[in-house]
Amino acid sequence: MRTVYLNGEYIPDTEAKVSIFDRGFLFADAIYEVTLVLDGKLIDFPNHMQRLKRSARELQFPFVPDVDQLLEVHRELIRRNGLVDGQIYIQITRGNALDRDFAFPPADTPGTILMFTQVRTAALDQAMKSGKAVVTMADLRWQRSDIKTVQLLYSSIAKMEAGRKRADDAWLVRDGLITEGTNNNAFIVTKDGRLVTRPLSTDILHGITRKAVLDCAKEMGLEFVERTFSVEEARQAKEAFSTSATTIVAAVTSIDGVVIGDGKPGPVGAKLREIYLRKGLDAAIG
Structure with missing residues (x-):
């Protein structure tokens, strides 16, 4: 049984309850973050909290999360x-409005804060070792994908559709160009060795691991460019991978059944993962 955190209390997960009138439940009016924990330490915690505050501002939440307090809760959940x-999941909603109404509740309505831990398994590392197959699907999400909200139904549908096609994930496509994966940012390595990923905009999540990996590329002296790329360019890439806090760097070895490179995880992704882990652990918060 896990101990979770809910609105100031540490309680067993079986006892955690949220009102049916909570706007996170009724309207997906909520934001979240997932912070990786390695060796009992938090990886990239400040950047995750910075994005959490940005998401709250973009959705006009009347309150700003107290990062120092949240850090202590993260530490306590790791300990307990x-x-x-x-990883540690945190979700913050606009709170319990006491009824269902499209209008935001009064500004003094307390937000709901939920946090819980999840154990990392070896399966999460398998994608870098053996690679994963992805299929492309139309990107039908709302057009503020840069905000990390709990509106994840389409991503879930895309993930399930990928499974039905015997693939591991879907890369989403808008106007013929790849935006990102269902829960990750997409990268390719071109035949001339350049690392390419889509530039930041409202079309994609501003990935914390994405940013860290680009910093690692600088350390490698690897040339990279932030630009859009097509499905066809991705299929012809020398190497492809995705980044997220959950899988860090996960190799993509086929797209729509087309084998990428030699069909094995590539050296660029592997090296970036190695550097990320070293730098992340060096700067981790215990």
Whole structure:
């Protein structure tokens, strides 16, 4: 049984309850973050909290999360659950409006804060070792994908459709160009060795791991460019991978059944993952 955090209390997960009138439940009026934990330490915590505050501002939340307080809760959840490798999920909603109404509740309505741990398994690392197959699908999400909200139904549908096509994930496509994966940012390595990923905009999530990986590319002296790329360019790439806090760097070895490179995880992604882990652990918060 896990200990979770809900609105100021540490309680067993089986006892955690949220009102049916909470706007996170009724309207998906909520934001979230997932922070990686390795060796009992938080990876990239400040950047995740910075994005959490940005999401709150973009959705006009009347309150700003207290990062120092949230850090202490993260630490306490790690301690209480004996978490070594895994992740901590935090979700903040606009709160319980006491009824269903499209209008925002009064500004003094307390927000709901939920946090829980998840254990990291070896399966999460398998995508870098053996690679994953992706299929492309139309990107039908709302047009503020830069805000990390809990409106994830289409991403879930795309993930399930990928599974039905015997693939591991879907890369989403808008106007013939790849935006990102269902829960990750997309990268390719061109035949001339350049690293390419889509530039930041409202079309994609401003990935924390994405940014860290680009910093790692600078350390490698690897030339990279932030620009759009087509499905066909991705299929012809020398190498492809995705980034997220959950899988860090995950190799993509086929797109729509087309084998990428030699069909094995490539050296660029592997090296970037290695550097990320070293730098991340060096700067981790215990």
